[in-house]
Amino acid sequence: MPDDNDTLLDVRDLKTHFFTDEGVVKAVDGVNLSLKRGQTLCVVGESGCGKSVTARSILRIVPAPGRIVSGEISFRGRHGDRIDLARMNPRGRDIRNIRGREISMIFQEPMSSLSPVHTIGSQLMEAILLHLPVSKGEARKRAVSLLDLVGIPRASEQLDAYSFELSGGMRQRAMIAIALACEPQLLIADEPTTALDVTTQANILDLIRELQEDSGMSVLFITHDLSVVAEIADEVVVMYLGRDVESGDVDTIFHNPKHPYTRALLQSIPRYDSLAGERLYSLKGTVPHPFSRPAGCPFHPRCDDVIAGQCNTNDPQRYSISAGHSVRCLLYAAEENRSVVDTPA
Numbered sequence: 001m002p003d004d005n006d007t008l009l010d011v012r013d014l015k016t017h018f019f020t021d022e023g024v025v026k027a028v029d030g031v032n033l034s035l036k037r038g039q040t041l042c043v044v045g046e047s048g049c050g051k052s053v054t055a056r057s058i059l060r061i062v063p064a065p066g067r068i069v070s071g072e073i074s075f076r077g078r079h080g081d082r083i084d085l086a087r088m089n090p091r092g093r094d095i096r097n098i099r100g101r102e103i104s105m106i107f108q109e110p111m112s113s114l115s116p117v118h119t120i121g122s123q124l125m126e127a128i129l130l131h132l133p134v135s136k137g138e139a140r141k142r143a144v145s146l147l148d149l150v151g152i153p154r155a156s157e158q159l160d161a162y163s164f165e166l167s168g169g170m171r172q173r174a175m176i177a178i179a180l181a182c183e184p185q186l187l188i189a190d191e192p193t194t195a196l197d198v199t200t201q202a203n204i205l206d207l208i209r210e211l212q213e214d215s216g217m218s219v220l221f222i223t224h225d226l227s228v229v230a231e232i233a234d235e236v237v238v239m240y241l242g243r244d245v246e247s248g249d250v251d252t253i254f255h256n257p258k259h260p261y262t263r264a265l266l267q268s269i270p271r272y273d274s275l276a277g278e279r280l281y282s283l284k285g286t287v288p289h290p291f292s293r294p295a296g297c298p299f300h301p302r303c304d305d306v307i308a309g310q311c312n313t314n315d316p317q318r319y320s321i322s323a324g325h326s327v328r329c330l331l332y333a334a335e336e337n338r339s340v341v342d343t344p345a
Contacts, residue, residue, distance in 0.1 A: 014071035121159035
């Protein structure tokens with residue numbers, strides 16, 4: 001595990017399972033990621049790959065019947081001490097002091113995340129009063145300045161508005177204001193622009209980037225939109241069926257992808273230099289049902305480079321391609337001097 005002061009968050013072999021009457025759903029089944037201070041890490045993959053559950057696991061807000069069964073979530077606190085969030089009581093005082101203060105989250109759909117019976121101001125002030133030693137008057141002034149900071153017009157008036165009185169873009173800005181209320185070190189953004197139009201989406205991305213530059217916070221950005229990744233990411237983790245299948249810096253992932261799944265995602269993007277009449281690449285099949293995970297490499301039923309007799313029986317480990325670039329694929333297991341990254345005990 002990295003021990004340097006620049007590494008804010010380090011997740012190792014995280015497994016979060018849901019124990020249902022029908023069986024065990026391995027939503028997160030061995031995820032590894034690392035995020036440095038001031039950087040943006042994008043987690044990408046199709047729906048159902050475990051991105052949101054990974055984010056909720058970090059904040060310890062996984063709903064029942066899910067729970068973390070193994071792994072480490074190492075977070076360096078504001079005072080420099082390193083904490084394993086996976087070992088904390090999800091309902092304890094220690095983790096509640098971290099949520100909203102050290103780590104905040106922008107949820108995917110603000111309409112379902114914001115209370116419809118409380119004003120935007122009361123929800124924003126609640127976070128401030130909970131974590132900061134200020135009076136109600138000071139909290140209200142701070143709330144107004146936060147709404148103004150995220151670009152909400154007539155902030156002092158909108159403070160007394162309800163979520164259903166705001167547009168989708170304004171609701172998302174209010175969510176960002178709540179997340180930033182206590183100046184967290186880490187902001188987790190779970191597909192914050194999915195339900196917004198293109199113009200509003202661009203404005204929200206610009207806002208997050210500007211706020212990050214001003215405050216120096218780290219951002220864990222979850223998305224399935226690779227155009228967003230290309231615009232904002234420093235590092236990228238590609239997830240498939242609960243695992244990280246490839247990770248590296250954004251230039252490496254886009255210009256030198258190694259995993260067949262990463263290459264397939266990139267080939268599925270419309271290109272400006274496409275020939276007339278050329279059909280867009282379509283990734284065959286779908287993400288397997290949680291109760292019917294394939295043996296061996298989880299991606300092998302959809303892979304164009306599958307090795308018969310190996311990919312369907314052997315579970316690939318993480319192999320180091322170069323400094324900071326790793327991949328889970330048997331295509332690289334036999335290469336000379338190939339090293340295994342963090343093999344679980």
